[in-house]
Amino acid sequence: MTHIKVNVDGTTYEDDVEPRLLLAHYLRDRLGLTGTPIGCDTSNCGACTVDLDGATVKSCSVLAVQADGSDVTTVQGLARDGEWTALQRAFHERHGLQCGYCTPGMIMAARDLLRENPHPTPGEVRQALEGNLCRCTGYQNIVRAVLAASGETLAQEVAEEVTA
Amino acid sequence: MIPPAFDYARPESVEEAVRALAQAGEEAKVLAGGQSLLPLLRLRLAFPELVVDVGRIPQLRGVREDGDSLVIGAMTTHHDVIRDPLVRRHAGLLAQATATVADPAVRHRGTLGGSLAHADPAGDLPAVVLALDAELVAAGPAGRRTIPAREFFLDYLQSALSPDELLVEVRVPKTDGWSFHYEKFHRVAQAWAIVGVAALVRRENGQIVEARVGLTNMGATPLRAAAAEQALTGAGDPQAVARAAEAAAEGTRPAQDVSASPEYRGHLARVLTRRAVLTATGMG
């Protein structure tokens, strides 16, 4: 067992874990943070994407021990006082989800894109989401949602989150 | 799926890491970014007794200049390589090819050293460092040694590193003034390359005076298309480049697998070499 200390969505957790425990299973099975789902075993689908110290990772391909001392943000940590972020609103308003299983990963990946590139082109959005698979939407409304969310509002929100 | 159980060490220095590896022998695996190792563990295709996590060794990260070379820490992530101003200025091929690796989240974790040490001929970066004539620096119990890229890739998933050695840095000669292009052919965005071609050419008066062509996924190791390189020398127009590219698959032994036949890979190597050189030089 290895002792780890991880801050997830603003709460600090200390746990003894097996070194082989995947971050995704740590979040889901140990912390009960089931908002982050798992969709594959080869890091292709991206459903489990979370933010680790300011950059997206696929939490099924990171060991919990590798997150020791880190800050993790999941889809469950995005809304502030019940207020959705611009991306969450955009996914809702542009019908960017159907079954919703890929949605947490999509939102986290899109958030990562907009942090680096606040005004992406449709092609840049598609490229940025290349590691996140969706089987329901054909992606068109996801791309629309990300484009809708891009711009000042979101950049501001992300900046606030980062400083918070 | 679930990784098998293993012991875990997280050294804070290269020396400590090497000691841990030396103690465990063949049963240890180095965990760099983990983007190749974790899927292997999850599919239970690897059963290490010890995993040595080198992710917390600060000296292994970052890019610096050393005369005519760049020295890139083995644990520098793909994401950082792509954005590094030194890499962009002096080793543009590496930055460009790295941007085609997997997807953004994987590039946040995956590292240059990890990709090279994994020695997967389908990976993009082995062929690139081969084309760049890079050198790889390994640290072991007896100290450091420098391995030319040409001698680093021994066989499928097998590098020249011994079990007690750690890849610590990659020395990339500056290619200022060279034209370059990485031409990757894959079926979907995040799939492995069926074939990739890393082309570097230096021209004088519109003629190619030196060409280096690295091939991804054309054999058990990354390869240099030596015959094509030679034939490209002196080429000054698209027709000459096209003729030279016909030699790109000479001496290769590409695999038959679910995505392509050897014959098709050979064909792609020729077409992509031509395209890579034409794009690099702007002749196309």
Next chain:
Amino acid sequence: MTDQAVEREVGRSRLRKEDARLITGQTNWTDNIQVAGLLHLAILRSPMAHARIERIDVSPALERPGVVAAFSGADLAEGLGSLPCAWPVTEDIVLPDHPPVAVDEVRYAGDPVAVVVARDRYAAADALEAIEVDYDPLPPVLDLEAALAEDAPLVHADKGTNRCYTWPLATGESFESVRQRAEVIVKRRYHQQRLIPNAMEPRAVVVTPLAASGEYTVYSSTQIPHILRIMLSVVTGVPEHKLRVIAPDVGGGFGSKLQVYGEEALALAVARRIGRPVKWTESRSEGYLATHHGRGMIQDVEVAATREGRLLGLKVDLIADMGAYLMLVTPGIPILGAFMYPAIYKMDAYDFTCTGVFTTRTPTDAYRGAGRPEATFAIERIMDELAVELGLDPVEVRRRNWIRHEEFPYTSVAGLTYDTGNYEAATEKALALFGYDDLRAEQHKRNERGDPVRLGIGVSTYTEMCGLAPSRVLRDLRYAAGGWEAASIRMLPTGKVEVVTGTSPHGQSHVTCWSQIAADVLGVPFEDVEVLHGDTKAAPQGMDTYGSRSLVVGGSAVHRAAEKVVEKARKVAAHLLEASAQDLEFTGGVFSVKGSPEARKSIQEVAFETFSSHDLPDGMEPTINAEHLVDPENFSYPHGTHLCAVEVDTETGRTSIRSYVCVDDVGRVVNPMIVEGQVHGGLAQGIAQALYEEAVYDDEGNLVSGTMADYLVPSAADLPDFVTDRTETPAASNPLGVKGVGEAGTIASTPAVVNAVVDALRPLGVHDVRMPCTPERVWRAVRSATAGEEASP
């Protein structure tokens, strides 16, 4: 009467009620479920396609830490019956025994051989490695035609044959007679590759037993909680009334969760055996072996026509890969397609035969479209070939044969009565949006100059049968159950509304759409409606969700049940307003007396008055709640025209979609935003079949494309933007005028894309490219065609 209300909700792009939880991570996927004492079940699967189990010893697994139990197939055989097949399509069909865990023989790579139960998923996975199994290999059976030979090795030796069934359908004139008088015959063979459905949520099941009373709750990632409950009762012997099945949040299905899986039965059997709650969750690569596949057919297709391009007849001979066992509706999938080969075309003769064949591969079953995409592909591909044969534009040859809008209702040669449709209108609109003539001109220019990147244009004018299904038709097709759907509506005392539906959504937005339908009929706010589904305790009656049936059948049931509520409420309102029921108007949720508009009662007031029951009409039951079951009279028939332009790099063989336009007619539209989303997703899957996906097996019967790294599900970066539009010809067979939209995009797009690829290459001498049209296949097709050209003078 409710017309004003209709304008208010139905037809409007309401944002989804489903989203709030899904975008904030407050989900309830089956794998999320935690209960005290929960154990994890893991399954050891055969690494071989076909072998006898010589010896199996699970006892070493019991030595591993945290392991509670381990069972072989023999250990579990008692009290666990064969998995069900509900669609024995012929009287003499071969129905092999299908134990959830193999006992003496494994018949596909992935066939379960043992299970372990442990305190967590890690311990369970470890314990699998301790189980000892000796296999004696048997020959795999992989080639569909070779499997039918006399001396072929057998998948089920006790059955004496690999032939599962032969199902014929011959309608109209005899095909032989039209062939005699035909001036043109075109015959082709097409291959429908195996596909892996890839719902994003891997399957999972949790069973919680209540040992004292013998009750069990089964949570499963399923499309069919109601059917599953019945079948689990049959398979395990747990009485139906002691079983509660819940489909919590379900992350996509596409047919792959229209199934009664061994793991569901196993989890129940094991929970009963050990008296503890258990969970099983598949990993993606495990699911590639264990979750049924789709397609997998060889199609021999022949059309007979006149020189003017009029179709005379169609002959189809199918060989369909069943896989190793018959799952819930495996044999019926090609039969669902049987009626769709004649599509939108008029002809005199139709001759269809399907032979189902056992192979040593993962069983096949429904995958988005289920039989209909295969049929549409075959007819739409061969219509292009006929056009070439006749020197006609592919749109023109379709125009000369399709049913004209004034000819509806029209009974097709296959015997289906298409109620409504307007193929001309959809096609005209699509051609205009696509810029068909300009693209043809560009194509001509590029061909002239020998451009190495060719432009190709593909068309597909499809129809499909949705709204499964009239129960009597299902009877005639030997399907075990009916095709009705149930809805009930509860008016709560505070005026809020609960709609209980028998459909079981997993991405289709039923909560939103059923709210829109109910809100309109009842005249209540959209926000005041809650929709209950997917739990046999909360929604006890239903036939679940598949085959684009939910809106057509289930939505109609909601509509009818709401009308019943209004009629009951009218009686109460009339009594309270001291008027006769006939004198009441009902608008916007308010009953008022004609001529004295101040005399009013809202439906919410009526709901409360009914609850208090202080002043109801004499003899009236104190409820205005209502239930309605719809058994549809006919299928519904969406149709449309899809156009695809591709650029094919003849040097590398790579195909890129340049533009895609579709005009679908799905009848009246409840929520345009949701309809568009369904079309987008369908297109992506249909395009994926055309260009990317295939379950590839090696000669030993191992699944080579065994992980998501090898099976190429396209990402956003691999797909284009689609131009989607609609025409709206209401269906005549249901009160909403709707037709269903879940499968349209998938059915139409595959042939449109492949037609485009072949169209691009035809000037080079290419007449077909097998799916998926990989770069290598395209390259080889070009190479052999041009080599042929060079060879001939």
